Amino acid sequence: GAMAPGKKITARIKRTLPVKGPQAPTLSELMRWYCLNTNTHGCRRIVVSRGRLRRFIWILLTLSAVGLILWQCAELLMNYYSASVSVTVQFQKLPFPAVTICNINPYKYSSMKDYLSELDKETKKALETFYGFSEGKSKVRRSVDEWNSTGSDFFKQIPLLKFEDFSKTATDLRSGQKRKIEGSVFHKDSSIVNSGDSNDIIGFQLCDANNSSECALYTFSSGVNAIQEWYKLHYMNIMAQIPLETKEKLSYSADDLLLTCFFDGLSCDKRHFTLFHHPLHGNCYTFNSGENGTILSTSTGGSEYGLQVVLYIDEADYNPFLVTSTGAKIIVHDQNEYPFIEDIGTEIETAAATSIGMHFTRSRKLSKPYSDCTETGADIPVENLYNKSYSLQICLHSCFQKAMVDSCGCAQYAQPLPAGAEYCNYKKNPNWMYCYYRLHEKFVKEQLGCQQICKDACSFKEWALTTSIAQWPSTVSEDWMLRVLSWDKGQKINKKLNKTDLANLMVFYKDLNERFISENPANTLVILLSNFGGQLGLWMSCSVVCVIEIIEVFFIDSLFIVMRRQWQKAKKWWNDQKRDRSGKTQQGSDLERQGHDNPVCIDEDLPTFNTALRLPLPQDNPLPRTPPPNYSTLRLETAFTEQLPDTLEVGQH
Numbered sequence: 001g002a003m004a005p006g007k008k009i010t011a012r013i014k015r016t017l018p019v020k021g022p023q024a025p026t027l028s029e030l031m032r033w034y035c036l037n038t039n040t041h042g043c044r045r046i047v048v049s050r051g052r053l054r055r056f057i058w059i060l061l062t063l064s065a066v067g068l069i070l071w072q073c074a075e076l077l078m079n080y081y082s083a084s085v086s087v088t089v090q091f092q093k094l095p096f097p098a099v100t101i102c103n104i105n106p107y108k109y110s111s112m113k114d115y116l117s118e119l120d121k122e123t124k125k126a127l128e129t130f131y132g133f134s135e136g137k138s139k140v141r142r143s144v145d146e147w148n149s150t151g152s153d154f155f156k157q158i159p160l161l162k163f164e165d166f167s168k169t170a171t172d173l174r175s176g177q178k179r180k181i182e183g184s185v186f187h188k189d190s191s192i193v194n195s196g197d198s199n200d201i202i203g204f205q206l207c208d209a210n211n212s213s214e215c216a217l218y219t220f221s222s223g224v225n226a227i228q229e230w231y232k233l234h235y236m237n238i239m240a241q242i243p244l245e246t247k248e249k250l251s252y253s254a255d256d257l258l259l260t261c262f263f264d265g266l267s268c269d270k271r272h273f274t275l276f277h278h279p280l281h282g283n284c285y286t287f288n289s290g291e292n293g294t295i296l297s298t299s300t301g302g303s304e305y306g307l308q309v310v311l312y313i314d315e316a317d318y319n320p321f322l323v324t325s326t327g328a329k330i331i332v333h334d335q336n337e338y339p340f341i342e343d344i345g346t347e348i349e350t351a352a353a354t355s356i357g358m359h360f361t362r363s364r365k366l367s368k369p370y371s372d373c374t375e376t377g378a379d380i381p382v383e384n385l386y387n388k389s390y391s392l393q394i395c396l397h398s399c400f401q402k403a404m405v406d407s408c409g410c411a412q413y414a415q416p417l418p419a420g421a422e423y424c425n426y427k428k429n430p431n432w433m434y435c436y437y438r439l440h441e442k443f444v445k446e447q448l449g450c451q452q453i454c455k456d457a458c459s460f461k462e463w464a465l466t467t468s469i470a471q472w473p474s475t476v477s478e479d480w481m482l483r484v485l486s487w488d489k490g491q492k493i494n495k496k497l498n499k500t501d502l503a504n505l506m507v508f509y510k511d512l513n514e515r516f517i518s519e520n521p522a523n524t525l526v527i528l529l530s531n532f533g534g535q536l537g538l539w540m541s542c543s544v545v546c547v548i549e550i551i552e553v554f555f556i557d558s559l560f561i562v563m564r565r566q567w568q569k570a571k572k573w574w575n576d577q578k579r580d581r582s583g584k585t586q587q588g589s590d591l592e593r594q595g596h597d598n599p600v601c602i603d604e605d606l607p608t609f610n611t612a613l614r615l616p617l618p619q620d621n622p623l624p625r626t627p628p629p630n631y632s633t634l635r636l637e638t639a640f641t642e643q644l645p646d647t648l649e650v651g652q653h
Contacts, residue, residue: 106282251282306508
């Protein structure tokens with residue numbers, strides 16, 4: 001049915017009113033409507049400003065404000081994951097750390113003679129050949145048969161070599177003959193530059209057992225370093241074949257190492273120490289290891305209330321080629337930490353009293369996304385071989401050991417064994433040394449990927465050490481003190497002790513202040529939103545409602561208009577396609593239906609009833625036509641279904 005006249009008027013009024021939001025036919029009209037109605041004053045000024053210059057200035061100011069908001073908000077987001085560091089110092093009773101003590105010499109030389117006789121003989125021969133050094137003829141020469149033992153094949157494979165003038169010519173220590181050496185040269189010293197007197201350098205050559213042309217040459221600017229490195233290489237090979245129980249017997253017992261012990265002013269003994277066997281340092285002893293479930297603590301600072309021990313070093317039983325310094329090595333660590341004595345141990349000298357003052361610090365970093373640290377190490381794809389709490393060093397050593405087992409088929413002697421692996425030795429793995437040196441070179445150059453995989457621990461404890469040394473015992477007290485200590489040592493020593501065999505060690509808290517360094521998030525979500533609000537209000541006088549309005553207009557309404565336009569285009573294209581597919585006859589009738597220009601109608605004037613009557617009739621296929629008007633309906637009283645209130649008086653007239 002036809003629309004009622006009242007509704008027609010309402011529709012006409014609606015059409016003349018300004019468009020709202022998604023009803024806008026084009027994007028430009030939507031933007032105009034938005035600028036007139038929004039709370040952000042800049043956008044409104046663009047539309048209502050008169051004159052191009054003023055409008056241009058407002059456009060520039062508004063765009064600058066938007067740019068500043070985006071830049072400031074991006075800065076706020078980037079700094080969201082920043083942390084502030086807080087340091088808390090509190091005075092309290094502190095848990096005493098674990099203190100691990102080792103003799104610098106790992107095994108008694110007298111006990112190791114049977115295992116090392118072949119290697120020592122070879123080393124002495126090297127010293128004699130290269131440096132003319134001899135211990136004299138008092139020692140009985142070994143028979144020729146002994147040279148043919150298992151060790152000598154090994155020494156033939158990796159002899160010490162002396163190079164002349166950096167050339168590829170070397171003198172073999174065993175035969176004394178000169179020979180050409182092939183292979184890439186690796187200098188193990190930090191400096192290869194010699195002092196000018198002698199250009200002779202010593203080293204050894206490692207070759208790939210599977211491919212003898214693949215060789216690496218290791219040279220040293222110092223003969224001392226060369227002989228020690230060469231000795232250690234063969235020493236590790238021998239030690240790898242000795243069972244752990246045997247090695248523990250070959251090293252120092254608690255009775256051997258510890259002479260006296262005091263802690264917190266009270267006497268202590270070997271029962272307070274736990275045996276810990278280190279591959280490179282032999283039997284070490286840990287005070288306050290916490291193995292029995294109790295951890296000692298101290299309530300007073302100062303040297304009187306810490307740990308005080310006198311150690312028996314027994315310098316006469318030192319291996320002359322393996323270690324060149326005398327004394328003990330100690331490390332202060334947490335009960336759950338592995339003591340890396342070889343990496344961070346502190347050396348204690350003999351005939352001296354060494355005081356080690358400690359400051360205790362606990363640190364805690366925030367994990368992801370604030371920093372790239374790990375809480376427990378569970379997220380690191382490296383197996384922890386040490387059975388202790390995670391640390392970066394444990395991860396690096398475990399990663400290298402895993403790579404060693406994968407690449408060389410056996411484990412490196414200085415680190416714990418992975419499951420199912422065994423330590424490298426020349427009999428079973430003739431290629432291990434070449435493989436190990438090559439792998440270690442890759443590890444140092446960060447080519448194994450261990451440094452990339454391993455991360456710092458998020459929380460850790462640290463004891464900062466301050467060391468001071470005094471001569472001990474003093475000249476006046478030396479005599480009686482050494483006699484008493486000899487007596488305490490008992491029947492094992494019949495002679496008076498020598499002061500160079502003793503070391504006095506004190507480990508104590510300098511103060512009982514615990515420093516706690518922690519990271520805290522510098523920002524929270526509330527602070528971030530407040531900062532965003534501040535930026536929007538400052539530059540655009542905008543609020544959250546304004547942001548929602550922007551999202552509605554610029555994203556939802558704009559998308560709606562674009563989709564509507566695309567739909568209309570698609571619909572038109574589809575209708576055109578349908579029209580093209582239908583025949584020419586149908587096309588003609590469509591054109592007639594759509595209408596056509598008629599010469600009777602003059603463009604300048606509006607069509608009238610008379611001009612409509614003069615239009616020619618179509619020849620054939622007449623179109624359905626509107627019936628002629630019923631003139632009785634033109635009377636006003638029947639034009640509207642009901643009388644409008646404002647025309648009542650007119651109706652009466």
